[in-house]
Amino acid sequence: MYVYADVVLLINFIMNSIVLFLTAHATCTGFRWQRLLLAAFCGGLYALGEIIPKIALVYSAPGKLAASVIIIFVAFGYRSVKTMLMLVGTFYVVSFVLGGAAIGWLYFIQNEASYRPGSILASSWSSLAISSAIAVILIIFIARRLIHKLSRRQTFYQTKIEYDGRWVTITGMLDTGNSLYSMIGKKPVVLLAWQAALPLVGPAVSEYLTRYKPEGWLANLDNCRDTSWLARVEVIPCQSVGGRNMLLGFRPDSIVLITPAGAIHTTEVLIGLYSDIFNCDTDYQALLHPALTARANSTEGANICALPGQ
Template sequence: MPVVYIDVVWLVNFAMDAVLLAVTGWILRRTVRPWRVLLGALAGSVYALSVFFPTLSLLTTWPGKAAASLLMVAIALPWRRSLDLARNAAVFYMVSFLCAGAAIAIHFALPAVSVAQGTVVAANRLAFLTSLGSLSLIVACPVAWAGIRLLVRHLRMRAWLQATACTVHVVVAGKEVVFTGLLDTGNRLYDPISRRPVCLVEAEALAPVLPPALAAAETERWLEALSRVDDAAWRRRLAVVPYRGAGGTQQVTVAVRPDEVRITCEGRSVRAGPCLLALHPNGLSLDRHFQAILHTDLIMGDDGIEDAVEQHEDDVAPALATDVDSSAAEARGRQRRGLLRRRGRSAAAAPDPGGGGVSPQPPAGRR
């Protein structure tokens, strides 16, 4: 006859609930307090003991399980609205399913463990009885934690790339290229002479608009290729820009002065100001998600927005001028009326030279 130790069941559930709640708070980036996590785990572990009491069988139903899980999440994680609580509970369920799946997979991956060993026949139906060992639970926790961290980091990185990646249209000498650029607030590279912002662009992305001598040159011979550019107009477009590489080494590269750069990000198109596009010999993204690192100064001046603001100012300027003139006229009128009233009161209150007192003047026509 199997023996079940209630204290062991309570301790295992307490530890597992604490881990699940902590992982849920980390995924949601909530400010989680340890005592709240432990209090929520305590509520969950006490609920797990209800299976040993027949009078509490109602708690083991689906509504009871949902209510218990919501109580755990409400205690452990901060929330203000019901939508926040529902979001916290959804992530908690996801983490629980992942950890449970990892525990079951590790349990049956162990030697001498199979589904057939837990198969019984009940009411002409097959039933599978599984009892996860302590080793499976111990191994499943770090495995599930590592898997969730990798998944969440990947999803966050993808979301960040999608939010900061922009489509870049570059026109140089009548030729146009289109590539994807990444807005990087850490890019503070400027041309030391012209003080123009510098963007790093893969040489392969700019190859269609480069002069043949520079496009065909190898990376180590870019500076030598500048002397072979015969077109005087192209020579004025090229510059040499120093920059610091990823390893901290000082390097020099060739940069191009484009005729026009237009950046489209989140449905808004921005015409960038004067800038330099520096050639980068290697790929900037391992998965080829972007081909350039853009300078944030390129999107600080939106010509479209500035034109709209100027047009709006031109449209409302006459109306504003009329309002100002009328307001000023009203103010001057009020000042004159107030001055006349004060003068009238002063004249009425002036002492009579012959009587030594104040004699009010009768109104006109009423002598």
């Protein structure tokens, strides 16, 4: 059996380039093409060296892991330890998806008699291109979505809201794009799904919120029988489709965020009742203002915000 070094190097260079590009795409990591292609070439040289028996130790599991870290370092430079671990993990996920797509495509186009393990090494360029295209589609439309969902969970916080002696505990997502402040006192606004607020506000307000449609809440405020809640109501201007809109908000007694660094407690906050759902995602019920995690109220920021999904 003959091994053509130039063919092995070329194939690995192409595949490594695809894997590294998809790794950057899936993790939303910036890169320079010069470094990425250099890393792909280094990966090709590493694959080519596997035919030398004297350096077999380099191709053990620890050796391959070390080589992967070096390739990632060459392609993207040094990042934080957390980012490097994410890049290396994504690199392997993409590699497995790409290899699985290649094997799956060969299994699909070959009959049972002619297909055998290892036939991927003898596959045609067309088969390699088609399997790579399948893997690219899988990574772009599936893997990146899953990775984004997992990374977004790092911004989820257990949130406790208190009003008039009642508490609700919900999951809030930190929204760095939330620049909404109240008109009075410049308090940061937490957008809360109105259904999640029903156990908090009491029976009279719950009956009022469910009786009228969200677009009629402000117009029918005089029909709410809870005068103490009405005394805490504020109108919040927001930007929505077609121009400016108004949200119904109220001042709670306090909000407590449970974070890895400890509990963050504040009373300077406004709850905005959001009448829709947050991007069809039921994992969280509120969008938290970034000022809450900073333990301070920013005095800067726009009074007009963009509603989620707009």
